[in-house]
Amino acid sequence: MSNAKVLPLVDPVDGQVDAPCCPPVTERPMTALEAETAARMFKALGDPVRLRLFSAVASHEGGEACVCDISDVGVSQPTVSHHLKKLKEAGLLTSERRGTWVYYRVEPSVLAAMGRLLVGSSAAA
Amino acid sequence: MSNAKVLPLVDPVDGQVDAPCCPPVTERPMTALEAETAARMFKALGDPVRLRLFSAVASHEGGEACVCDISDVGVSQPTVSHHLKKLKEAGLLTSERRGTWVYYRVEPSVLAAMGRLLVGSSAAA
Numbered sequence: 001m002s003n004a005k006v007l008p009l010v011d012p013v014d015g016q017v018d019a020p021c022c023p024p025v026t027e028r029p030m031t032a033l034e035a036e037t038a039a040r041m042f043k044a045l046g047d048p049v050r051l052r053l054f055s056a057v058a059s060h061e062g063g064e065a066c067v068c069d070i071s072d073v074g075v076s077q078p079t080v081s082h083h084l085k086k087l088k089e090a091g092l093l094t095s096e097r098r099g100t101w102v103y104y105r106v107e108p109s110v111l112a113a114m115g116r117l118l119v120g121s122s123a124a125a
Numbered sequence: 126m127s128n129a130k131v132l133p134l135v136d137p138v139d140g141q142v143d144a145p146c147c148p149p150v151t152e153r154p155m156t157a158l159e160a161e162t163a164a165r166m167f168k169a170l171g172d173p174v175r176l177r178l179f180s181a182v183a184s185h186e187g188g189e190a191c192v193c194d195i196s197d198v199g200v201s202q203p204t205v206s207h208h209l210k211k212l213k214e215a216g217l218l219t220s221e222r223r224g225t226w227v228y229y230r231v232e233p234s235v236l237a238a239m240g241r242l243l244v245g246s247s248a249a250a
Binding site: 025026027028029030031032035036038039040042043044045046047048049050051052054055056058059063070073074106111112114115116118119 | 150151152153154155156157160161163164165167168169170171172173174175176177179180181183184188195198199231236237239240241243244
């Protein structure tokens with residue numbers, strides 16, 4: 001089993017994207033290392049509140065949002081911040097502080113890599 | 126907020142697929158109900174062993190596999206069966222008993238719907 005091709009989707013050091021992580025699920029069985037990487041991202045989206053926040057950031061004007069923009073999901077602002085942190089740790093969001101607020105942005109190539117993993121090369125467009 | 130369009134990806138009664146569940150995450154914020162449905166599927170894939178089993182089924186010859194085909198992920202057969210059951214409950218696999226074995230199959234339209242959710246309409250092909 002070769003692990004040479006197994007790269008994390010997001011480099012934990014500099015946040016740079018090393019997509020693609022994994023082959024389409026229909027292509028061949030995943031290795032243990034590939035599954036670790038991909039499962040971490042799927043798990044981050046496996047919570048309804050996190051998924052709503054993720055779609056709120058992804059669909060927000062300009063492709064980015066601060067906590068102040070997306071606090072209408074029925075949980076407190078600290079809880080929103082906690083979930084955004086989890087999404088960031090999973091490599092699904094990047095963040096940048098500007099003045100009072102931290103702005104979150106979805107990394108399009110990570111979305112594309114996750115989509116490609118599920119549906120094959122047609123999702124890479 | 127209209128929930129009229131919010132359908133489960135897989136009808137829990139007859140296993141028929143009612144895709145699509147949810148709009149692409151980049152289109153608009155998900156409703157609570159949409160997020161519940163989609164998060165359940167992402168959560169099912171949020172475990173490395175389950176994800177390996179899922180890719181083992183998805184990539185197996187003929188698009189289906191029994192426990193006997195995919196037991197090389199380093200866990201016991203009862204554990205494999207447990208994880209396959211979780212994937213089935215989440216609507217990601219369907220199953221059919223034939224003789225001694227239960228055969229599992231990935232529902233392609235569910236994969237396509239999940240991919241479309243992440244990367245938009247290009248994944249629906």
